[in-house]
Amino acid sequence: MAAAEDKGTRILVRTITDLARLAGVSPGTVSRALAGKSLVNTQTREKIEALAREHGFRPNQMASGLRRQKTGVIGVAIPLGHDTRQQISDSFFMTLLGFLADELTTHGYDLMLRRVVPGDDADWLDRFIGSGMIDGVIVIGQSDQFERIEEVADGYRSMVVWGNHQEGQRHCVVGTDNRLGGRLAAERLIAGGARRIAFVGDTGPMEFAARFAGAQDVAVRMGLPAVLPLATHLSPDRASEEIASHLAAYGRSIDGIFAATDTLAALCLTELRAQGLSVPDDVKLVGFDDLPIARQTIPPLTTVRQDIAAGARGLVDLLLRRLGGETTESLVLPPELVVRETA
Amino acid sequence: MAAAEDKGTRILVRTITDLARLAGVSPGTVSRALAGKSLVNTQTREKIEALAREHGFRPNQMASGLRRQKTGVIGVAIPLGHDTRQQISDSFFMTLLGFLADELTTHGYDLMLRRVVPGDDADWLDRFIGSGMIDGVIVIGQSDQFERIEEVADGYRSMVVWGNHQEGQRHCVVGTDNRLGGRLAAERLIAGGARRIAFVGDTGPMEFAARFAGAQDVAVRMGLPAVLPLATHLSPDRASEEIASHLAAYGRSIDGIFAATDTLAALCLTELRAQGLSVPDDVKLVGFDDLPIARQTIPPLTTVRQDIAAGARGLVDLLLRRLGGETTESLVLPPELVVRETA
DNA sequence: AGGAATCTTGCAATCGTTTGCAAATGAGTC
DNA sequence: GACTCATTTGCAAACGATTGCAAGATTCCT
Numbered sequence: 072m073a074a075a076e077d078k079g080t081r082i083l084v085r086t087i088t089d090l091a092r093l094a095g096v097s098p099g100t101v102s103r104a105l106a107g108k109s110l111v112n113t114q115t116r117e118k119i120e121a122l123a124r125e126h127g128f129r130p131n132q133m134a135s136g137l138r139r140q141k142t143g144v145i146g147v148a149i150p151l152g153h154d155t156r157q158q159i160s161d162s163f164f165m166t167l168l169g170f171l172a173d174e175l176t177t178h179g180y181d182l183m184l185r186r187v188v189p190g191d192d193a194d195w196l197d198r199f200i201g202s203g204m205i206d207g208v209i210v211i212g213q214s215d216q217f218e219r220i221e222e223v224a225d226g227y228r229s230m231v232v233w234g235n236h237q238e239g240q241r242h243c244v245v246g247t248d249n250r251l252g253g254r255l256a257a258e259r260l261i262a263g264g265a266r267r268i269a270f271v272g273d274t275g276p277m278e279f280a281a282r283f284a285g286a287q288d289v290a291v292r293m294g295l296p297a298v299l300p301l302a303t304h305l306s307p308d309r310a311s312e313e314i315a316s317h318l319a320a321y322g323r324s325i326d327g328i329f330a331a332t333d334t335l336a337a338l339c340l341t342e343l344r345a346q347g348l349s350v351p352d353d354v355k356l357v358g359f360d361d362l363p364i365a366r367q368t369i370p371p372l373t374t375v376r377q378d379i380a381a382g383a384r385g386l387v388d389l390l391l392r393r394l395g396g397e398t399t400e401s402l403v404l405p406p407e408l409v410v411r412e413t414a
Numbered sequence: 415m416a417a418a419e420d421k422g423t424r425i426l427v428r429t430i431t432d433l434a435r436l437a438g439v440s441p442g443t444v445s446r447a448l449a450g451k452s453l454v455n456t457q458t459r460e461k462i463e464a465l466a467r468e469h470g471f472r473p474n475q476m477a478s479g480l481r482r483q484k485t486g487v488i489g490v491a492i493p494l495g496h497d498t499r500q501q502i503s504d505s506f507f508m509t510l511l512g513f514l515a516d517e518l519t520t521h522g523y524d525l526m527l528r529r530v531v532p533g534d535d536a537d538w539l540d541r542f543i544g545s546g547m548i549d550g551v552i553v554i555g556q557s558d559q560f561e562r563i564e565e566v567a568d569g570y571r572s573m574v575v576w577g578n579h580q581e582g583q584r585h586c587v588v589g590t591d592n593r594l595g596g597r598l599a600a601e602r603l604i605a606g607g608a609r610r611i612a613f614v615g616d617t618g619p620m621e622f623a624a625r626f627a628g629a630q631d632v633a634v635r636m637g638l639p640a641v642l643p644l645a646t647h648l649s650p651d652r653a654s655e656e657i658a659s660h661l662a663a664y665g666r667s668i669d670g671i672f673a674a675t676d677t678l679a680a681l682c683l684t685e686l687r688a689q690g691l692s693v694p695d696d697v698k699l700v701g702f703d704d705l706p707i708a709r710q711t712i713p714p715l716t717t718v719r720q721d722i723a724a725g726a727r728g729l730v731d732l733l734l735r736r737l738g739g740e741t742t743e744s745l746v747l748p749p750e751l752v753v754r755e756t757a
Numbered sequence: 758a759g760g761a762a763t764c765t766t767g768c769a770a771t772c773g774t775t776t777g778c779a780a781a782t783g784a785g786t787c
Numbered sequence: 788g789a790c791t792c793a794t795t796t797g798c799a800a801a802c803g804a805t806t807g808c809a810a811g812a813t814t815c816c817t
Contacts, residue, residue, distance in 0.1 A: 086773055097797045102775055112795055129544035133480045134773035137802045142476065144526070144547075165508040172529045181547070182527045183487070186515045194470075201472035203803085204487075204524070307706050337710045344712070363650045367680045369687070369712045429803055440767045445805055455765055477803035480772050546773085 084126040093126075094119050105130060144181045145390065146205035147171060148196065150189050150214040162334060162362050163379070164211055167233065170383030171209065178391060180206075189216050196223050200230075207390050209233070213244075213277050231390045233382065235277040236401050243393065244401045245385040249278050252375040252406035253285020256329045256357040259373065261293060263355045263414050265327025269299040271314060271339055272331025279331045282359060286329050299325065303335060311338045318342050326354055327414070333358040333365045333374055340368050340413070355414035370412035378404055427469040436469075437462050448473065487524045488733065489548035490514060491539065493532050493557040505677060505705050506722070507554055510576065513726030514552065521734060523549075532559050539566050543573075550733050552576070556587075556620050574733045576725065578620040579744050586736065587744045588728040592621050595718040595749035596628020599672045599700040602716065604636060606698045606757050608670025612642040614657060614682055615674025622674045625702060629672050642668065646678065653678060657685045665689050669697055670757070676701040676708045676717055683711050683756070698757035713755035721747055 084090050087105075091098040096115065104111045104119040111119075122128075136142040149164060168184070175182050183205055187195040196219060200208060207229035213220060217240075220232060224242035232244045260268055268290060270283045286298045299321065303313040314335070322343070330336035336358030340350060348354050350370065358365055361376035385402045392399050427433050430448075434441040439458065447454045447462040454462075465471075479485040492507060511527070518525050526548055530538040539562060543551055550572035556563060560583075563575060567585035575587045603611055611633060617626045629641045644660040646653040657678070665686070673679035679701030686693055693699050693713065701708055704719035728745045735742050 087775095088773075098774075099776075099798075100796060103796090106775085110795065115795080127540060127544070129541060129546075131480075131546035131773050133476055133485065133546045134802090135775075137474075137476045137480055137804095138773080138775045140802070162505070162508075165505075165512065168511075169508065172527055176529050184511075184515055184525045184527050186519055197470060198472060201470070203472075203474035203476045307709075334706075341710060341712075363677075364707060364710070366650075367684055367707070367711065369684075430805095431803075441804075442768075442806075443766060446766090449805085453765070458765080474803050477772090478805075480774095481803080481805045483772070 082126070084122075084128050087128075087130060090119065090122060090126070090128050094122055102130075141206050142204055143179065144183050144205045145175055145387075146183045146185060146199050146208040147211060148185050148187055148199055148208060149211045150187050150195070150216050162364070163332065163360050163377075166362070166379050167211060167383060170380050171386065174383045174387040178387060189214065189219065193219070196220065200227055207231075207394050209386050209390060215275065217277060228393055229390065231386050231393065231399075233386060235281050236403050237277075240401075243389055243399050245382055245389060245404070246278070246402075247377045247382070247404045247406050249281035249406075250285035250288070252359060252377075253282040253287075253329070254289050255285075255406060255408045256282070256359070256375050257286035257289035257298070257327075259357055259408060259410070259414050260327035260329060260355050261289065261295070263327075263351065265355045265414075267296055267299070267325045268327040268329060269301050269317075269321060269325045270329050270331070271301045271303060271317070271335050273302055273305065274300050282329070282331060298329070305332075305334075307334060307338060310335060311342065314338050314342045315345070318346055318348075322346050322348055322354070328354060328356045330356065330358050333360045333362045333372060336372055336374065336413075337364055337368050340372075350413050357414045361409050365409070365411070368413075373411045373414040374409050376407040376409045378407075425469070427465075427471050430471075430473060433462065433465060433469070433471050437465055445473075484549050485547055486522065487526050487548045488518055489526045489528060489542050489551040490554060491528050491530055491542055491551060492554045493530050493538065493559050505707070506675065506703050506720075509705070510554060510722050510726060513723050514554075514729065517726045517730040521730060532557065532562065536562070539563065543570055550574075550737050552729050552733060558618065560620060571736055572733065574729050574736065574742075576729060578624050579746050580620075583744075586732060586742055588725055588732060588747070589621070589745075590720045590725070590747050590749050592624035592749075593628035593631070595702060595720075596625040596630075596672070597632050598628075598749060598751045599625070599702070599718050600629035600632035600641070602700055602751060602753070602757050603670035603672060603698050604632065604638070606670075606694065608698045608757075610639055610642070610668045611670040611672060612644050612660075612664060612668045613672050613674070614644045614646060614660070614678050616645055616648065617643050625672070625674060641672070648675075648677075650677060650681060654681045654685065657681050658688070661685050661689055661691075665691055665697070671697060671699045673699065673701050676703045676705045676715060679715050679717065679756075680707055680711050683715075693756050700757045704752050708752070708754070711756075716754045716757040717752050719750040719752045721750075 084093060087101045088098045091101045101119055104116040172182050185199055189195055210232040213232060213234035220242050224230060232242050234244050234246050235249055236244050236246060257268060270286055272279050274280050274283045283300060290298050301317040303310040328339055330339055336356055339356055343350055343354055350356050358372045358374035361374045365372040365374045381404055389399045427436060430444045431441045434444045443454060444462055447459040515525050528542055532538055553575040556575060556577035563585050567573060575585050577587050577589050578592055579587050579589060600611060613626045613629055615622050617623050626643060633641050646656040671682055673682055679699055682699055683693060686697055691697050701715045701717035704717045708715040708717045724747055732742045
């Protein structure tokens, strides 16, 4: 056994032509045999497959991709519009990325990851698409690039975006109904007795803007004072100081906080405690995402759940459909309020 | 301007040959001009560059890669040996991945991500390498594949692995000195007064085994009872039940816990509280990693810090060196004890 | 002006795989 | 045994960019 394997691997068979020579057939036949086409005689195929296995032959995907004009690779772009540093280590995006990797693998695709800083080059999306390396692209988060994505979508079909859905937009998007999520959060705060609500987070990115707007909807409908936006960055180190100073200024004049993400909510919890405010008695708090951390805070976070796994499935499903030529609608997932102890 | 652009983009220029026709030169010249070689006349180059820009031309990376036998892509493999599901969403690996993406981008490389389940196919690493799509590979975590990686390393130089370093191993590895980290953790627990220490986590993976061994070193040296291993899975949902039952059984007979990761430590904190044990008074607790969550628990976690950014830099640096033909030693990073309030 | 030296450029082969077409083989029919 | 028809194979041209070689164009010298 060991001897046979030795003998087998002695000759280096790197190309389909090497293998063809060994099998005594033409390269074309080898290609067809390995591709599993029906045109090849069963015995020939078996012989070729055996040799391929024996020598550990793997067809060169570059060459194959070039010839077939498809690569079996899906690009995943993470635009870091605002708040450049660290966003890629944002839990939510990373979790989504994990599920995407699973899902793409399941469908036989590889995943090419690219961080992009749109400020540095306006061309990021075209460059990625035009590289010839990917069959399609999933953009994680619209960041501040909504317009750029719209433009590209007009001329390129093989793209799906994670983000917020807007009436009449041209690109295919998968995402949670953020506005509805915002409403659920605000309703919960108000039902618990909150009257003066603050929104902690950056209202720049569309998703967050929609969450804020949803909360505002409810405040208006209930005849309460407008929701107070308290701007922060996303990365924990910067955000925690910002939250501290916001709370120092407004902590005693509000009784409900809707945080743009669970990460921010957890920080709020820490800072509220530091300022001697108790949750949920003095201030009620609702987060967004339902990341693992939401269960581990003290007290555990009431939050608005996004179904990340379903999101990943949706992204991949729609993209594959589009690769197949179908036209697809956007997919808006329903958020779900998860009641724990902070509101 | 708009008109010119219109006129410019009217003709589709997809290949270097299209562009050559437009510029009135041969494809070879265009190739040289865009590659910035010195052999091209300055005026010709400028003309070609202008046309390329105007028409948004991007050379096909597949073709280029095929011809030059290098792709500009680095593969990142995440083997999921034990505990298949969810490990990819493990915070530590994800954070490392984020830094890797940064670092590779900075050096002009793209990143191809591949989840692998070695149980399903023993061939995973060869397949990835042999695909012809990547110039080199970074393996994140040895999982239970130490031997497989060693074998591959004998015949393939362009590989660097994140993980634990063992005396005399043949593959180039970057990682924290886990054993030393384990010692630091145990020393801290003992200095605080702990005598009967438990280790929470799976001792199967090498990194964790080394952490456990480090703690054991100290227990032995101090003449204390052996460290009690309490096995758990890595994913929070399964781990939290397991921890609960472990603590129900042993909670009152131990006074110090060293958790294999911060994620597990955070769960311990929750479960300890649930069982009416106070931290650090009844039980002292030390984590590992210093993830963002370590700062957000109540009380904040004392933990052993791994410098993830330095790790990513090291991985990329060593890999690029190896691509350049150098021979490189492994890089072992020092862990650092971060004292907060749990021990 | 003639010739050598230097710059630019084009030609054509190459990277490794796929695939349309046609040739070759074999089976089946009358 | 001649013929049709289906299988199986080989041939050679793609895919798009790169690069060694040689030819053409300039420049510079004496």
